Structures are given as C-alpha cells and as structure tokens.
Amino acid sequence: MNIQQQLHLTGDEKGYWFVSQNGRLWLPNGKVPFGQANELGFTQELAQPIGEWNGQTAWLICNQMKNSMSSIRSLLTYEADQSLFHMAGRAVQLSEFYRSHKYCGYCGSKMYISKTEWCCMCDNCKERYYPQISPSIIVAIRDKNKILLAKHVRHNQDDLYTVLAGFTEIGETMEMAVKREVFEESKIQIKNIRYVASQPWPFPNSLMMAYLADYDSGEIQIDKNELVDAGWYHYSNLPKIPEYGTIARRLIEDTIALCRDYDKFGED
Template identity: 50%
Template sequence: MIQQNPEFERVNDAWWIVVSGDKILQHRDSPGLFRGDWQQMTDFHAWREDIIQVGEVDSRPCYVLDMDAQHVTQEVYEGISLRAMLMQLQAELFYVVSRAWQVALFLRTHRFCGRCGDRMARVEWELATQCHTCKHRCYPRISPCIIVAIRKGSQILLAQGRHHKNNMFSTLAGFVESGETLEQAVHREVFEEVGVKVKNLSYFASQPWPFPHSLMCGFLAEYDSGEISVDDDEIIEAQFFNFDALPNIPPTFSIAGQLIEATRELVSDR
C-alpha cells in the first residue's frame, strides 16, 4: 500500500522513515525508526508536503519523509546507512523501509521529464510522476535480478565478489537482461561468472532489495558440469564449500542467507 497526501496529522501512533542524503535518520539516544505522532516530529514539519504513506506494520501506518540533501541538528540525530538500518529491523519493517527508500529515490530522480526536459508533477492517485507538457508518465523502476544457490553433492558453491566486504562469500547473482526469462538469466550469469553449468532449477522465493531498486528472484540449482573459472571482474574467488567449513556468509535476513540455509537443509536430509 502506497498513498500520497495521507491524513498523517490525525494518526496517534506511526512509524516514520526519514531519509537525508544517502542516510536514514535516527535519534542518537534511541536507535531505529522514529515512532509516534506528527506533533512529536516537530523538527521535520518543514517537509510536510513530501510525506507519503508506504505501508502499515502492527496496525501502525508507515510514512516516508525525504529531506533530500538537507540536514537537521547533528547533536540530536545521526544518519546511518540503509543496510545498517535494515539489519536492525524485523521482517515487516524491513520490507516497508525498503519500499520507502525506493519511493524517495524515484521521486528524487524524476523531477524532470526524460523526454522533453520540463518539470514533472506527482500524480495524486498513484505513485507516478507526469509531465504536463508532453504527457510522459513515469513509475518507480524495478530491476529484476536472479540469485542462485548451487549444490554439488554435500557442498555449496559460494563466491567472493570484488566489492564484498569482510571477506564475505555469497551465492551468485546478476541482473536479468532484456528478452530473457529468469531461468535463462540463471544459466547465463552462472556460466559468465564461474564457468560452470547448472541443472534442475527450482524457484525458491523473491525479496525486494533496495540497492538501489532490485527485485531478487531466488533459485536452487544443482551443479551439472564444468570447472570453476572466475571472471576476475565481478568475481575474484569461487569454490565449493562443505557446510561444516563455511566462510563468512550473508545473514539470513537476506535472500542469499536464506538460500544457503535452504541448501543446508536439502543436504542434511539426504
């Protein structure tokens, strides 16, 4: 549920996602999302026209307020990264904050028409922007990605990306190209990144991933053939691991961590 111009002033208890620059704000003495009524959000009343409802959790509405590049008193508030905030949250709030971030990013990047260059206006009855000069209308971008856990006997294939931190290894992932099915994207990405072929694909689950606007479509697969050969571009190391000797892996709030756990269960059931 996404609503513009919500009746937020009459709500007694709400969640507030305040975006400032590339950070999400929180109280220095009370980490996490803001919670309360609009009167408690005094420092943010100047941005009242930029508030959008992005969902509801525990019967409390959730609102996003984007300050863009502006800031408030740093002694009271601090900005933390989206990833750090998401790691603090329960599953329901995780999805709402992911949505809020993408809504804020969409509105920031669609202030002007990509066709004629004139200023865009927000559509009142749906999440979209429209140019009144050429009538071009834009909706939030969603980029489908595949992510796949590959098992070989009692092992799982994990790879270290060039941009992974803390020596983390994860499952393989990549963007779906124009004209591809999800299954075709799995086969192509796996072969391009590590040089092996897979078989027996089965759909696992999906997860919105706001970095910046991806939809991760998860699969389980079995190794078919080939020798591991990393591309040395996105992937710098890959190998099959035993589950009793796994490297540093993603947490289970991410679909990568969930795929690894699902593969562990499949192996242990054999």
C-alpha cells in the same frame, strides 16, 4: 494500495516516520521513530503516507537529518516477518525516485507526484515515470555435499562469501538468466533449477528472485571482473557468509540441509 498525496504536516499526524535521502534512512537509536509530528519537529514538513506498519501510518519525509542517517540493512532480522525492512525499502526507493525525477526527461518541464499511483507526471507533455524495479536472480548451487560460494568484488573488504547473483537481461526468462549468470561468472553448467522465494532488495532497486540448482559439469573459472574467489565448500567448513534475514542466507541454509541429507542418505 490507495496512494495518498504529499501534504504539509499540521503537527497532529501520528505514525512511524521514514525520513530518507541519498539512499539512507533516519534511524535514531537504530530504530524507525514513532510518535506525533510535532513531537519530532516535523510540523510543516512535506510528508506522504506510503502505507501502514504495525497498525500505524507509515510516513515518508524526503529529507536529510543531521545525524543517525543509516543503511536499512540493520533492519534485516532472522524472523520471517520482514515487513519493516520492506517498508523501509519502499521509503528509500521512493525518496530516491522523487529526487531523480523532478524534471521531465522528454521536455524538461517540472514534474509532480501522482495522487493515484506511484509515479511522477509531466504537466506539459503528459509523460509518466514509474519507479524502476530491476529483476535479478540469485542462486545457490550444490554438488553432492558441497555448496558453491564466491567472494564478490564488492564484498572483498568484508571477506564475505555468498552465492552467485546477477541482473536479468532483455528477452530472458528468469531461468535463462540463472544459467547465463552462473556460466559467465564461474564457467560451470547447472541443472535442476527450481524457484525458492523472492525478496525486495533496495540497494538500490532490485527484486531478487531466488533459486536452487545442482552442479552439472565444468571446472570453476571465475570472471575476475565480478569475483575475487570461488570454490566448493563442505557445510562443516564454511567461510564468512551473509547475515540472517537475507535471501542469500536462506539459500545457503536450504542448501546446507540438502548437503546434510546427502551425507546421511547418499545419492539424491
């Protein structure tokens, strides 16, 4: 896309306003505000166009509002169009990137934002820094008419069960990462790994690559550093699972459909 530089607002600029700091986004009344800059009190604020949403300019302001600073999880929806969530994710991640790259990690000089690409540049040593995107995998595993669901340590208070996930390591393919993460967290072996879809996941900077797989062998033995519990669940008796709009929920729904087919038609 055509990258545009930061500018001080005159007040006449119009669009959707993504005001972000510390991984949070300003969502008054649960919505991304729309209107002219002067109507929202943004005159003379430093802002940057970061794209377009719903036919209007999407503006990023790296600032902390007094109230209504929220997680962008509320922007996840059941609908296939996740463009607002993706734009909000871009805003949050860019805001954090700019906040953490004010000075060069090589020479300590002050950085400035590029006018041609998403990066921060050092005028002194000419080093460039780009926003970090961490590739990660997420996989739903089926054994006949059951799905493997686990309660992760980070979800313990929410009593939420979901599929297995983890970050890709240096020198791995995505499929290698799927097998390794599953074995590390549950000690089972899987087969028939197939790609489904991807989802930008700005918590804080992941790109989730989603897979389905079938159980091959082994007994579940959880890694207690990662998981609180894990087990095989029939689709008629599921625990609390992730909300619609997440790639995890899509994988679970896809696997449930396969489990139903197994009950209806027998062997795969």
